[in-house]
Amino acid sequence: MSSKKSHKESRQAARGQTGAVTHREEILRAADLLEECLLLLDEAGNVLHANAAAARCLGLSLEELLKANMARLADSAPPEEALHLVRGLLAAGEEFSGESVHTKPDGETVHLTLSLTRMNPPGSPGVAFALVARDVTDSRRAEEQILHDAFHDALTGLPNRALFMDRTGQSLARSRRSEEARFALLLMDLDRFKVVNDSLGHQAGDRILQGIAQRLKACLRPADTVSRLGGDEFALLIEDVREGRDALLFAERLHKALLEPFALEGQEVFTAASIGVALGTPAYENAEELLRDADTALNRAKAQGKSRSVLFDPTMHQSAVALFQMETDLRRAVESGQFHVYYQPIVSLKTGRTAGFEALVRWQHPRRGLVWPAEFIGLAEETGLIIPIGLFVLKEAIKQLRSWQSRHPRTPPLLMSVNLSGIQFLRPELTTQLDLTLREYGVEGATVKLELTESVIMEHAEYARDMMAQMKAQNVKLCVDDFGTGYSSMSYLRRYPIDTVKIDKSFISKMDTDPESLEIVRTVVTMAHNLGKEVIAEGVETREQLAKIKALKVEYAQGFFFSKAVDRESAESLVTWRWFW
Incomplete structure (x- = not known):
């Protein structure tokens, strides 16, 4: 009886062991379906089991993994990375989670998140630890790229x-x-x-x-x-x-x-x-x-x-601070109306009378007094403040022209020349502003002359042609200012609707002493006349200079010989003035 019972118990135990083995194999086969890497380790860190994901991730075959120790795997990573730390943690019996960069045998690196968990008490046979790793290479590289791009x-x-x-x-x-x-x-x-x-x-x-x-x-x-x-x-x-x-x-x-x-x-x-x-x-x-x-x-x-x-050098910083202060003052000047228009007469060399005026801006600074354009026009252009300043001068000059024309009617009527900044000229709304101003004050466009520099015209050739055509449609006259200092190409005088050439004062001032300057003036006058353009000599200061330009049949002149630029009250008396020489 006892013998039969013992035999029965032995068979039941065997079936239990077989069932346990079968169950373990099923678990391990299921582990192969996981995307995460799974390593089962003994107390010494030897790999007892690894799933297929672990083999792929670490770049080893299953056979190689089952012969490996965590120390070997750790040595394949840089010493500062987490796998290196696992060896010490295995001995200490602690749980661990972290990240590591692992280098495969072929040199490829993978970023891993690690989780080490003790499965059985220290001293137990078989599996002591389970190490789960996830390949996060793509996400880490994406993060690195984001950081790099930043x-x-x-x-x-x-x-x-x-x-x-x-x-x-x-x-x-x-x-x-x-x-x-x-x-x-x-x-x-x-x-x-x-x-x-x-x-x-x-x-x-x-x-x-x-x-x-x-x-x-x-x-x-x-x-x-x-x-x-x-x-x-x-x-x-x-x-x-x-x-x-x-x-x-x-x-x-x-x-x-x-x-x-x-x-x-x-x-x-x-x-x-x-x-x-x-x-x-x-x-x-x-x-x-x-x-x-x-x-x-x-x-x-x-x-x-x-x-x-x-x-x-430090002096530059001082200059920069002064420039910043001037910019601040310039903005305040625009807001508070510190700008004024002065007028310099343009004299007809045929009649000796004032043919018109050139409108020139002046800045009445509250501390520095009268500031000349050379000190602030460049900064105004750089900051864009030249736009409101230029519009103010245009409106004020045309308004004053209307006043003088009403009080001093004559034939031909008094003219007004207004300088246009390159920045101002490149604004498409300029022609609309011009048209509105002419209409507001009832001034004929033919009595207004707009002055442009050579460089503005030549650097923006196509735009300049279109803009000048729109201006001519309003009957205004166009003048090339400071002629001879820029491109000095007479050919563009034929291509653009230019009425007047103003010879730069640097040539006029040297006519008495420099034969080359005199010859340049002679050539410009001759060519301008051949193209049907009038000529203004700018910067005339001596009787000798006046005599030379008259001999060349220059139509108009301006400069200190006649008058400096003056305020509107002083200019009023020059409207009907006649010069004798």
């Missing part, structure tokens, strides 16, 4: 402003710790790059910027940095530069790197740049201050004629 320029791949300013701040910190850690910041702006974009298109411009980025990188050492701050502006951080002349020599290398033309769409495209240089010293509080000074030097380089390098 600090790099999308077009050129160079560090962007944020990264550049961070590195500049680090360089400043090093300079405070050591006198030897000096450096230079170079700010570069491409000259006339807008012309490339306008003529060849923005895609071509982008290719030029990419090419320039590569050339700048080729000039650098490993410790240096080049960044695209935006548009056509680049910044460079050059380490181990102790003196200004060394920084300027490096800037010269950059200029030379840009000399070679770019081959683009079957043509050569030449580039040049202006560069401002500032030396990094412990005196700077932050990177923004250093960049500000480099920008100040850059503006000075541009003002000196483009394609130049200028080293910052």
Whole structure:
């Protein structure tokens, strides 16, 4: 009886063991269906089981994995990564979760999240730990790309402003710790790059910027940095530069790197740049201050004629502060009506009478007194304030012309010349403003003369032709101002509806002493007359100059010989004045 019972129990135990084995195999087969990597480890870290995902993820076969120890797998990763830590954690019997970068035998790296869990108490046979890993390579690379994009320029791949300013701040910190850690910041702006974009298109411009980025990188050492701050502006951080002349020599290398033309769409495209240089010293509080000074030097380089390098010095900052104050004052002047129009007579050399006036703006500054245009017109153009200033002068001059024409009627009627800034001329609404002003004051367009410089006409040839045609439709007269100082091409006088040529005073003033200037004036007058244009001689100051231009049959003259520009009350008496010589 007892023998039968024992035999029965043995069979039941065997069936139980078989069932347990079968159950374990089912679990392991199910593990192979998981996307996560699963490693079952013993107390010593030997791999007792690995699923198919683990083999794929780690780049090993199942056979290789089952012969592996976690120490070997950890050694395949960089020592600072999490897999290296697992060996110590296995011995300590702790749970662990974290991340690791694992290197496969073929050199490919994978990013893993890890979770190590103890399955049985220490000293138990068989499985001691379960290690679950998930391949997060794609998401981590996406995060790395997002981080990279946040600090790099999308077009050129160079560090962007944020990264550049961070590195500049680090360089400043090093300079405070050591006198030897000096450096230079170079700010570069491409000259006339807008012309490339306008003529060849923005895609071509982008290719030029990419090419320039590569050339700048080729000039650098490993410790240096080049960044695209935006548009056509680049910044460079050059380490181990102790003196200004060394920084300027490096800037010269950059200029030379840009000399070679770019081959683009079957043509050569030449580039040049202006560069401002500032030396990094412990005196700077932050990177923004250093960049500000480099920008100040850059503006000075541009003002000196483009394609130049200028080293910052403190006097430039003082000038920049003064310029900023003037801009503030200029904006206030526009708002509070501090501008006034002065009038300089234009005299008919045939009759000796005032044929008209040129309207000239003056700024009555509350502290500085009368400010001449040479001091603020450039800044007004740069800031766009020339638009309201120019419109004020146009309206005021036409209003005054109407007043004088009403009180002093004559044939031919009094004329008024008004200068147009290039910025003002490029505004499409100018012709509408002109038409409204003429209608408002009841002035005939034929008694208004608008003065333009050669450079404005030639740099915007097609636009200028269209705009001038609209002006001529309003019967206004058109005058080329400062003739001879720009392109000096008489051919465009034939192509554009120009009525009058005004010879620049720089030629008139030298007629007495410089035969070449006299010959230039003679040539201009002859050619203008041959094309049916009237001529005004500007800047006449002596009787001798007057005699020479009269001999050349110049129609009109203006200058200090007759009168300086005066306010409207003083100009009133000149309306009917007659000069004798």
